[in-house]
Amino acid sequence: MTNVAISGINAVDNPGPGVGVIKSIKKKDKNTKIIGLAYDAMEPGVYMDWLTDKVFIMPYPSEGETPFINRLLYIKESCGLDAIIPTLDAELPLFIANGEKLGSFGICTFLPTKEQFRLRAKDRLSDLAQSIGLKVPESRTVTSYEELTKAINEMKFPVMIKGVFYKAYKAFNYQEATSYFNKIVSEWGYPVIVQKVVAGEEMNVVGVGDGEGGDFGMVGIKKLWITSLGKIWTGVTVKHEEMLRTAKNFVKEFNWKGAFELECIVSDDGIYLIEINPRFPAWIYFATGVGINLPERLLSAALGKEPERASNYEPGKLYIRFTDDFVTDMEIFQKIVTRGER
Amino acid sequence: MGKLGRLAINSEGFIFDPETGNSYTINKTGLFILNLLKEEKKTEEIIEKLTEEYDIDREEAMRDITDFIEQLRLFGLINAEEYND
Numbered sequence: 001m002t003n004v005a006i007s008g009i010n011a012v013d014n015p016g017p018g019v020g021v022i023k024s025i026k027k028k029d030k031n032t033k034i035i036g037l038a039y040d041a042m043e044p045g046v047y048m049d050w051l052t053d054k055v056f057i058m059p060y061p062s063e064g065e066t067p068f069i070n071r072l073l074y075i076k077e078s079c080g081l082d083a084i085i086p087t088l089d090a091e092l093p094l095f096i097a098n099g100e101k102l103g104s105f106g107i108c109t110f111l112p113t114k115e116q117f118r119l120r121a122k123d124r125l126s127d128l129a130q131s132i133g134l135k136v137p138e139s140r141t142v143t144s145y146e147e148l149t150k151a152i153n154e155m156k157f158p159v160m161i162k163g164v165f166y167k168a169y170k171a172f173n174y175q176e177a178t179s180y181f182n183k184i185v186s187e188w189g190y191p192v193i194v195q196k197v198v199a200g201e202e203m204n205v206v207g208v209g210d211g212e213g214g215d216f217g218m219v220g221i222k223k224l225w226i227t228s229l230g231k232i233w234t235g236v237t238v239k240h241e242e243m244l245r246t247a248k249n250f251v252k253e254f255n256w257k258g259a260f261e262l263e264c265i266v267s268d269d270g271i272y273l274i275e276i277n278p279r280f281p282a283w284i285y286f287a288t289g290v291g292i293n294l295p296e297r298l299l300s301a302a303l304g305k306e307p308e309r310a311s312n313y314e315p316g317k318l319y320i321r322f323t324d325d326f327v328t329d330m331e332i333f334q335k336i337v338t339r340g341e342r
Numbered sequence: 343m344g345k346l347g348r349l350a351i352n353s354e355g356f357i358f359d360p361e362t363g364n365s366y367t368i369n370k371t372g373l374f375i376l377n378l379l380k381e382e383k384k385t386e387e388i389i390e391k392l393t394e395e396y397d398i399d400r401e402e403a404m405r406d407i408t409d410f411i412e413q414l415r416l417f418g419l420i421n422a423e424e425y426n427d
Contacts, residue, residue: 201362222363238363266362268418315360316350 002029003080004299005072007037008087008282009045009052014229017087019044020285022051024295027288035075037084041336047328054079057340061094068094069101076107078341083108083302085295087279089165092117110302111258112209112278119254120276122164122193129273132249134264136273139195148181149174151194160195163188168230170197200267203240205247206280206287207311208298211257216297217311218247219287221319232283235319237290243271244311250276259298286319344421346380346414359419366417371396375410379420385411 004025008016022034022045036045036052039060046055056075059067075081084107086095095102096117099109119128129136137160140151152159152174161180162168166188171177177194184192207218220243225234247262261277280295287294290313297307335342350358355373357366368376374395378388385407392403414420 201364203363224363236363238361240361315363316358 001031001033002082002299002303003033003035005035005037005056005075005081005084006087007058007085007091009036009038009048009055010040010043011045011048012043013227014231015282017280017282017284019048019051020282020288021085021087021280021295023285024288024293025299026051028293028296033080035079035081037086038336041333046336046342047326047332049332055336055342057336061091065094065098069098072102072107073105076105081107083299085109085280085298085302086111089277089279092278108302108304110208110298112256112260116254116256117278120278122162122275125273125276128254128276132246132253134246134273135270137196137198137265139193141191142181142194143190143192145178145181148177148192148194152177155194155196158197160193160197162193162195164191164193198265198267198272200265200272202274203238203243203264203266204281205243205262205264206260206284206294207247207251208259208294208301209251209256210301211255213252213255214309215248215251215311216301216307216309217287217292217294218244219290219292219294219311219313220244220247221283221286232319233321235283235286237286237313237315237317237319239315240266242266246271259294283319283321287313289319290314290317344424345419346376349380349419351376351380362418364417366419371406372410375407376414379411379414 006018006021008018010016011019025032033053034051036055037058038046038055039058045052058071061068086092095109096111096114099111102109126136138155142148142151158170158172160168161171161177163184167184169180171180181192201222203220203222205218205220208216210216220238220240221235222238223232223235227233243264243266250256259280261281263275265272265274284295292311292313300307332342348361350360355368357368375388378391388407389400389403393400415422
């Protein structure tokens, strides 16, 4: 039996990808033992005992590598741990830096390299896009109202006002632009990115690179309905050949290893690259639902097996998210708070 | 036939574009014209069939077809240079 740890079990209004990854792995083999990694006792995945066999509270990656790695070694010792699928941006640098070390303890991962991870940083996205034949929307980095106004005057409304790491808002006038600028600065600091809005269809591709220029499958989707936080609520599979070809080029050009999500805008004058996420998106179960079980394939690759590579999904399949609830005992909460595990 | 060829069209007038993920609904007349366009019929031939099928004159049929093709163009379902005959 395989024991796999999966993070991002915060199935809230801004959901982590963990629950979708777990559902995918359980779909392939319900006997796989799932160890949920949580950062808060209130993460819903802690209580979903039909999906997580064990759950451990983790120290934040910002507390340093040693407590984090020690916690993983404790988990391995107490219940066995063969592989980890991290799904949260903030954890990835730590897992990538310690992949070999974890491997030496028999804990497998399948992640991009440090260089690959750096490639998709927002300040390098333009170079990356060009090398695979994609465009990027015109953008300026600003640090003052004066620069913000100048950038807007050059680009005209509407514009996107974005933080370097998180958050993006569409502004239609100076008042909105200034307010979003202040909001991002107060939360994330300087600089702020002003980006031209490109008209077209917003589409995404999720896939897994094999690290040697090939892939273990990919799926293209379009978001049909998003929440006020910009998260997908309904979607549809698409087969946009040029976008899928570009995704294959990306994997080939950079020998991408591990999960990725390309966020694009398909416009009349070409495909624009908006962002590359070096992990599974929260809607990953969509790919599994159309027959391309990417989490299971990634897990197989991590464990040194050769996974399936087919990407033969049907366009026109719908993804529907919905809210659900359940009632449980205080016992789980008590355990997770007092012992840090259940 | 260009982009029209990829469209999935059902008998009730529901259209799905597998490349963009967009879906549309059209009425019976629209469905009648669209199927003829998919069969690569020329505008002149479609006008003829439309006047045979519905109780309208040539001029009205031509106006309706021109309007319909313009709508398809606006939605990006046909290329700008297609169906200008």
